[in-house]
Amino acid sequence: MTPFQVVDTGTGAPGPAPATPRNLPNRGGEANPSAKALQDRFGAAIKRAEVVWGETVVFVDSASVSEVIRWLHDDASQQYDYLSDVTAVEYRDADVPIEVVWHLRSLPFRRFLRVKAELQKGQPLEIDSVYDIYRGADWLERECYDMFGIQFKGHPDLRRILMWESYKEGFPLRKDFPLRGRFSRSEQLRQALAQNPEARYSMEELSIADAFAELPEDMRERLTKGERTGE
Amino acid sequence: MSKRTVEVELSTSGLDRHGKPQRIPLVTNDGGTAVALEPPPGIEPDLDGEHMLINIGPQHPATHGVLRLVLELDGETVVRCIPHIGYLHCGFEKIGEYRQYNQIICWTDREDYLNSLGNNVAFALGAERLFGIEITERCKVLRVIAAELSRIMSHLVWLGTFCIDIGAFTPFLWAFQRREEIYRLIEKWVGARLTTSATRVGGMAADIPSGWMDGLNRFTHTFPHTLDEIDRVLTKNAIWVGRTVGLGVMNPTEAVNWGLSGPMLRASGVAYDVRKDFPYLDYETYDFDVPVGTSGDVYDRYLVRFEEMRQSVRILIQAAERLPAGPVNIDDPRTILPPKSKATSEMESMIHHFKVVMEGPRPPIGESYVAVESPKGEKGYYMVSDGTSKPVRWRIRPPSFVNLAAIPKMVEGHLLSDVIAINASIDIVMGEIDR
Numbered sequence: 299m300t301p302f303q304v305v306d307t308g309t310g311a312p313g314p315a316p317a318t319p320r321n322l323p324n325r326g327g328e329a330n331p332s333a334k335a336l337q338d339r340f341g342a343a344i345k346r347a348e349v350v351w352g353e354t355v356v357f358v359d360s361a362s363v364s365e366v367i368r369w370l371h372d373d374a375s376q377q378y379d380y381l382s383d384v385t386a387v388e389y390r391d392a393d394v395p396i397e398v399v400w401h402l403r404s405l406p407f408r409r410f411l412r413v414k415a416e417l418q419k420g421q422p423l424e425i426d427s428v429y430d431i432y433r434g435a436d437w438l439e440r441e442c443y444d445m446f447g448i449q450f451k452g453h454p455d456l457r458r459i460l461m462w463e464s465y466k467e468g469f470p471l472r473k474d475f476p477l478r479g480r481f482s483r484s485e486q487l488r489q490a491l492a493q494n495p496e497a498r499y500s501m502e503e504l505s506i507a508d509a510f511a512e513l514p515e516d517m518r519e520r521l522t523k524g525e526r527t528g529e
Numbered sequence: 530m531s532k533r534t535v536e537v538e539l540s541t542s543g544l545d546r547h548g549k550p551q552r553i554p555l556v557t558n559d560g561g562t563a564v565a566l567e568p569p570p571g572i573e574p575d576l577d578g579e580h581m582l583i584n585i586g587p588q589h590p591a592t593h594g595v596l597r598l599v600l601e602l603d604g605e606t607v608v609r610c611i612p613h614i615g616y617l618h619c620g621f622e623k624i625g626e627y628r629q630y631n632q633i634i635c636w637t638d639r640e641d642y643l644n645s646l647g648n649n650v651a652f653a654l655g656a657e658r659l660f661g662i663e664i665t666e667r668c669k670v671l672r673v674i675a676a677e678l679s680r681i682m683s684h685l686v687w688l689g690t691f692c693i694d695i696g697a698f699t700p701f702l703w704a705f706q707r708r709e710e711i712y713r714l715i716e717k718w719v720g721a722r723l724t725t726s727a728t729r730v731g732g733m734a735a736d737i738p739s740g741w742m743d744g745l746n747r748f749t750h751t752f753p754h755t756l757d758e759i760d761r762v763l764t765k766n767a768i769w770v771g772r773t774v775g776l777g778v779m780n781p782t783e784a785v786n787w788g789l790s791g792p793m794l795r796a797s798g799v800a801y802d803v804r805k806d807f808p809y810l811d812y813e814t815y816d817f818d819v820p821v822g823t824s825g826d827v828y829d830r831y832l833v834r835f836e837e838m839r840q841s842v843r844i845l846i847q848a849a850e851r852l853p854a855g856p857v858n859i860d861d862p863r864t865i866l867p868p869k870s871k872a873t874s875e876m877e878s879m880i881h882h883f884k885v886v887m888e889g890p891r892p893p894i895g896e897s898y899v900a901v902e903s904p905k906g907e908k909g910y911y912m913v914s915d916g917t918s919k920p921v922r923w924r925i926r927p928p929s930f931v932n933l934a935a936i937p938k939m940v941e942g943h944l945l946s947d948v949i950a951i952n953a954s955i956d957i958v959m960g961e962i963d964r
Binding site for chain 1: 614615618620622623624627658659661663783785786787788789799801805806807808809810811812813893895896897898900907909911913915921922924926930931933934935963964
């Protein structure tokens with residue numbers, strides 16, 4: 299076994315040593331070569347690519363997100379092996395579609411790429427999950443669902459993460475959600491007091507508890523139907 | 530059911546001169562390789578199928594905040610772990626959409642509250658990319674000092690609480706003593722200890738006071754002695770090694786795929802450090818090393834963080850040497866407040882002051898994602914602007930959040946008491962996870 303070591307370099311990517319970017323233009327500039335490679339490979343599925351403040355943004359057709367990201371992850375010339383972030387952006391203008399954003403990093407090539415997919419409002423907010431490509435997408439997608447209500451198809455355990463499971467006010471980071479919440483303080487307090495404390499355990503946890511036989515009838519019934527979340 | 534095994538070939542210390550482990554309760558065969566720990570015969574039969582559900586937290590001193598873990602146990606072995614978070618959710622990202630950029634800086638103090646200076650720096654860097662601002666050289670060096678000081682501070686808290694979790698008390702006191710010194714330095718600089726709000730878009734809230742660098746130099750020259758002391762007490766301590774080696778192992782491929790970052794990732798052997806690979810604040814011009822572990826267990830995470838503190842001291846010394854004279858803030862009245870004396874005596878400055886405070890600086894339409902190496906890992910701020918003085922979206926990429934997501938994988942198959950050690954090794958801050 300090699301001993302614990304101290305190295306003075308990063309991931310050892312080929313090419314010149316990276317430097318702090320300076321004097322980045324608002325639009326334009328040197329694009330990440332992966333954008334060109336994506337356009338050559340996927341054609342119409344790549345809607346457009348632009349460079350904003352030195353960061354390359356690739357807009358992908360929402361139907362082929364999983365395919366594109368899988369290629370970026372697997373292909374030897376790209377190797378985007380690190381998923382930094384999954385999030386969404388809703389603009390103040392109601393006509394602008396909601397964007398789902400993936401921040402990808404290629405550690406071997408020291409590249410950074412932002413992939414975006416647009417979801418039209420008024421249609422179901424559904425997009426492919428990248429859970430099977432990046433295991434780290436698990437909680438990030440759950441949070442995105444929790445905050446924006448975007449359904450990630452293929453995520454095995456898509457439930458709320460920051461808000462509690464019985465939260466019924468909607469999706470907090472949507473622009474139509476008021477800053478103070480949907481209900482008055484007194485109503486929020488009433489709901490909190492009326493909560494069933496057992497609901498703090500998810501159905502999955504309750505199913506492994508000894509107390510299963512002592513659960514209320516309706517909870518047991520929902521459990522046997524395979525429900526995974528509480529309340 | 531996997532039994533707990535202990536690696537004999539330690540990656541580093543804990544070995545005597547002949548390379549044999551010292552007083553470590555290991556079970557080995559004649560070849561010196563580790564074998565599974567079998568329960569002594571005749572003690573207790575395996576209670577097959579009797580699983581117990583226990584709940585740790587949300588109020589528990591060893592969960593480092595309001596983390597709740599639901600554990601399914603087979604005897605003392607964890608079969609399944611279901612983490613619950615969100616008890617500290619405050620909606621920082623939502624509030625940020627209603628605040629000007631300089632007002633958001635106050636919120637960045639409060640998410641990862643052990644690293645508030647580092648968060649201030651990270652947010653200011655993100656906002657400055659969004660504004661298209663190039664900060665002054667002095668400001669860059671001051672921000673490096675701020676970021677590295679808070680890295681040491683955060684690691685000291687982690688070290689102290691980790692020791693307490695494992696059962697060692699003395700290093701906790703030594704660590705917190707030195708942390709107090711850093712707090713005094715920071716208090717002299719920005720006037721606050723915990724909620725610093727030290728940066729502004731385009732500069733800093735304040736330049737360092739006169740004589741401050743002497744205090745910093747005193748700290749950087751005496752702090753390594755404290756590290757040596759703690760090192761002597763812990764690193765080769767048989768109890769310490771026995772409680773940390775071989776726990777919560779993540780191999781390099783897994784660690785990258787799970788999105789781990791910071792010391793968690795580097796302990797697994799992946800030398801990804803944002804300061805080296807995607808530099809900011811001219812980190813490429815500083816001479817420092819990136820510690821990398823080999824086995825990806827709790828012990829290697831300890832070694833990596835420990836070495837990081839020494840490297841931070843190196844960076845601090847270099848930064849103190851090169852600190853240039855000159856202005857801290859950029860010369861742009863659209864984003865930087867004029868001095869108070871001018872704002873009350875000159876018409877033009879008063880107008881600028883009014884505009885900056887009441888309307889706030891406005892970035893052009895665009896977006897930026899700036900990641901920095903926080904003590905916990907890759908901390909990113911993603912900001913989207915539609916041209917108004919408040920962001921459309923302000924997203925925090927919390928490193929502890931992503932690191933904590935791997936806890937079920939790390940604890941399953943280990944003993945209940947090891948859950949505490951593994952959880953402590955992640956170095957979570959719930960304020961950052963729940964936001």
